[in-house]
Amino acid sequence: MNIRPLGHTLGVEITGVDLAAPLADADFDVIKDAWLHHKVAVFPGQTLTEAALMQFGRRFGELEIHVRSTYHSRENSEVMIVSNKKEDGRAIGVLGDGEAQWHIDQSYMPQPTFGTILFGQEIPPEGGDTWFADLATAYDRLPPVLKAKIEGKRVVNSVDRHNRRDAAGRPDLAMSAEQLKRAPDSPHPLVRTHPLLGTRAIYYSPSHTAEVEGLEEPDSQALLAELLPHMTKPDLIYKHHWSVGDVVMWDNSATMHRRDPFPGEYSRLMKRVSFRYPPEHRVPV
Numbered sequence: 001m002n003i004r005p006l007g008h009t010l011g012v013e014i015t016g017v018d019l020a021a022p023l024a025d026a027d028f029d030v031i032k033d034a035w036l037h038h039k040v041a042v043f044p045g046q047t048l049t050e051a052a053l054m055q056f057g058r059r060f061g062e063l064e065i066h067v068r069s070t071y072h073s074r075e076n077s078e079v080m081i082v083s084n085k086k087e088d089g090r091a092i093g094v095l096g097d098g099e100a101q102w103h104i105d106q107s108y109m110p111q112p113t114f115g116t117i118l119f120g121q122e123i124p125p126e127g128g129d130t131w132f133a134d135l136a137t138a139y140d141r142l143p144p145v146l147k148a149k150i151e152g153k154r155v156v157n158s159v160d161r162h163n164r165r166d167a168a169g170r171p172d173l174a175m176s177a178e179q180l181k182r183a184p185d186s187p188h189p190l191v192r193t194h195p196l197l198g199t200r201a202i203y204y205s206p207s208h209t210a211e212v213e214g215l216e217e218p219d220s221q222a223l224l225a226e227l228l229p230h231m232t233k234p235d236l237i238y239k240h241h242w243s244v245g246d247v248v249m250w251d252n253s254a255t256m257h258r259r260d261p262f263p264g265e266y267s268r269l270m271k272r273v274s275f276r277y278p279p280e281h282r283v284p285v
């Protein structure tokens with residue numbers, strides 16, 4: 001295996017490994033360690049069936065069944081389709097060809113997801129880049145006054161409010177009452193401690209964080225607006241330009257991500273699994 005850092009503070013490229021083949025424990029440990037310490041890991045040139053993708057994901061933890069069940073793969077409910085492709089006039093995947101704004105995956109769940117693994121199966125020639133921001137380094141670098149201001153604060157994350165706000169003309173975002181029951185408004189700490197590393201990171205998901213608890217609405221929005229520029233400084237970003245066969249995985253305890261739009265005449269097809277924290281670490285602290 002060859003391991004090469006990609007960004008200033010986050011991102012690592014790992015080559016010389018076939019993720020579809022059974023991974024020796026020692027190789028898996030090297031991969032997990034590199035991923036955790038660099039927050040985003042990129043594995044170019046992979047060929048993965050859904051079964052192989054699930055098998056790789058399961059090495060890290062129990063696979064999550066995404067609440068947006070409309071976009072589960074037809075073969076495996078653990079696999080989510082992220083795509084603009086249509087079959088019989090119906091979207092087979094979530095997100096279409098539009099922008100996906102900054103967010104932390106499933107931060108709106110009572111027990112958010114740990115890592116997300118995305119496999120690029122069909123990639124447009126332009127657009128659709130995925131940007132990652134390092135929220136642990138962002139936290140470390142906050143001005144002391146702002147750090148003190150957010151210490152001990154909690155936020156409410158709400159996919160329902162996100163859907164209502166952003167779903168105009170986006171039928172892919174709509175969720176049923178049944179799905180919303182699994183994803184009720186969820187309070188979480190605004191600064192979280194990484195369950196395995198002990199490091200701290202800002203835990204603000206711009207798409208999903210509706211308010212800071214205990215603050216009047218204008219103060220709540222002002223605090224979140226004050227934080228955001230510290231989370232998106234250019235040297236905290238790794239931007240991934242996709243090639244077919246790329247596997248990219250990220251740690252939702254220490255990063256957020258967004259995706260560029262791409263021209264709708266091209267097809268983009270990604271297969272996605274995500275995995276849960278160990279049982280004792282499922283609720284962020």
Ligand SMILES: O=C(O)CCC(=O)C(=O)O
Pocket residue numbers: 082095100105116118128129130257258259270272
């Ligand atoms: O389409 C992408 O590149 C990212 C999609 C995304 O946000 C996700 O899979 O969680």
Ligand SMILES: [Fe+2]
Pocket residue numbers: 103104105257
């Ligand atoms: Fe995401």
